[in-house]
Amino acid sequence: DQQVKQNSPSLSVQEGRISILNCDYTNSMFDYFLWYKKYPAEGPTFLISISSIKDKNEDGRFTVFLNKSAKHLSLHIVPSQPGDSAVYFCAASGGDMRFGAGTRLTVKP
Amino acid sequence: DAGVIQSPRHEVTEMGQEVTLRCKPISGHDYLFWYRQTMMRGLELLIYFNNNVPIDDSGMPEDRFSAKMPNASFSTLKIQPSEPRDSAVYFCASRGGTEAFFGQGTRLTVV
Numbered sequence: 467d468q469q470v471k472q473n474s475p476s477l478s479v480q481e482g483r484i485s486i487l488n489c490d491y492t493n494s495m496f497d498y499f500l501w502y503k504k505y506p507a508e509g510p511t512f513l514i515s516i517s518s519i520k521d522k523n524e525d526g527r528f529t530v531f532l533n534k535s536a537k538h539l540s541l542h543i544v545p546s547q548p549g550d551s552a553v554y555f556c557a558a559s560g561g562d563m564r565f566g567a568g569t570r571l572t573v574k575p
Numbered sequence: 576d577a578g579v580i581q582s583p584r585h586e587v588t589e590m591g592q593e594v595t596l597r598c599k600p601i602s603g604h605d606y607l608f609w610y611r612q613t614m615m616r617g618l619e620l621l622i623y624f625n626n627n628v629p630i631d632d633s634g635m636p637e638d639r640f641s642a643k644m645p646n647a648s649f650s651t652l653k654i655q656p657s658e659p660r661d662s663a664v665y666f667c668a669s670r671g672g673t674e675a676f677f678g679q680g681t682r683l684t685v686v
Contacts (some may be wrong), residue, residue, distance in 0.1 A: 512676070
């Protein structure tokens, strides 16, 4: 059963605009949430994380928001750049680390 | 550190053959994960180890799959016998803190 869900398989935005990627989870015991970025023929690379005791974490153009009551997190990219085009995976971590199915982001020049 | 190292990068094998995928985690990391990437399920967790001990193998799809971690610097994922539906990209990742670091993956094709 999928403990981490990314319901949007793809997202297309214009360069300079905001990209918002969403993720839902089912297990309240996760203590960290992470976002990874993946290019073709490469392994996923870590982007940003947030502890379950926080509701926001910001790193440059990337911000992750956590809504524990809704079991929902989102990644905001502002401004979006063409180099951000990749597949983004949401992950939830306890002892294990569970991933969603990914969202393919395309940023158009 | 060279990061997580997986071998081989590509493997083509015939149905029914045994396949062994290898992983060298980052030195000092105490968690090791094996994932399979599929279109439908994304990165599917197969099994993970903590301090070389298998903790949860509930994601292993069938008894044809097995994994070992004989020491802190080496792990294997074995499929025997292999089937065409096992064709996928398999990733190994290790973790020493909050985030996990991934290898470049092994693309397995079973014909």
